Amino acid sequence: MNSFKLKVSGRRALFSRPEMKVERVSYDVMTPSAARGVLEAIHWKPQMVWRIERIRVLNQIRFESIRRNEVGSKIPAGKIASAMRAQSTDGLALYVDEDRQQRASTLLKEVAYIIEARVELSAKGRADPSESVQKHLEMARRRAAKGQYFHHPYLGTREFACDFELWEGEAPAPHDSLQGERDLGWMVLDVDYAPGMEAKFFRAVMKDGVIEIPASGDAGIVS
Template identity: 55%
Template sequence: MKKSNPFRLKVWGANACFTRPEMKVERVSYDVMTPSAARGIFEAILWKPAIRWIITQIDVLKPIKWDSVRRNEVGAVMSPKSKCLYIEKERQQRAGLILKDVEYIIHAYFELTERAGDSDNVTKFEQMFLRRAKKGQCYHRPYLG
């Protein structure tokens, strides 16, 4: 497998939530960004079938702070057979424990996959990533959970 040079990406936000799977109903975040969330941020900037991002390290730059939030959610899904859904009857208030004022540096590199074509090479994708990151371009907006 051919792999790229290492990249470092600084990400920050007012809030973040990396939900722990054992607490789905009342969402509670992990203390730190998960590797899969970090990979999602890199893939938001550059995703190609020919590459796979590998996260090597996540640096936490700000102290871990928590915030408790409440929000209204709808407890039911409207089925194709039903004609309507009464939101007032299905409304549920859920609590969440989220991170606030977060900042990370994510360290990663990518490897070429078996789906890489003859014209695909590491340098090409390195330059694409750097160009897109510097311009703030992304395939979809990265988010912190």
């Protein structure tokens, strides 16, 4: 069966809303792109892609506000290219103490989700007869069951690392506060990293704690 379920949880999470510029404000729930990032941290190969089918919210949605230190600038790409050509690192220093900015962030607290996804072969995988969906599913299940990953999965931003476990069987009942239907508004589905970095959005609706995730080509997806 082409199905993979992973439970993730953490003390804090930040799934940033793109319409908020300076201040960091989280969506109410995990986004599909963040869910895919968690799965790719555990298992990913160029021959396959993860397709998120649904996200199950398990805990009550709660927010908290904190202030975080961030660096206010970055080294320009042009300087990096020049340094590579000159084989010198002169001028590439970034002094954090001189460029630190404190910004308010609205985070989620004590979160838990079950990510339900499937594996599809990429163009590269379909061209290779040795590749199969089942092969990658079994590899992902073994790695998740053993707690293995390429880099530690996180919930939106790298400072909020998450715990994870392979989930088998029925999903647990969501918190009572999640019963019923809730319109979560427009949510980022994915980002096209071609020139322009165009984001795709969908109208997220949560029913009894479950958010169904459309495919990128489905009706109702907007850029």
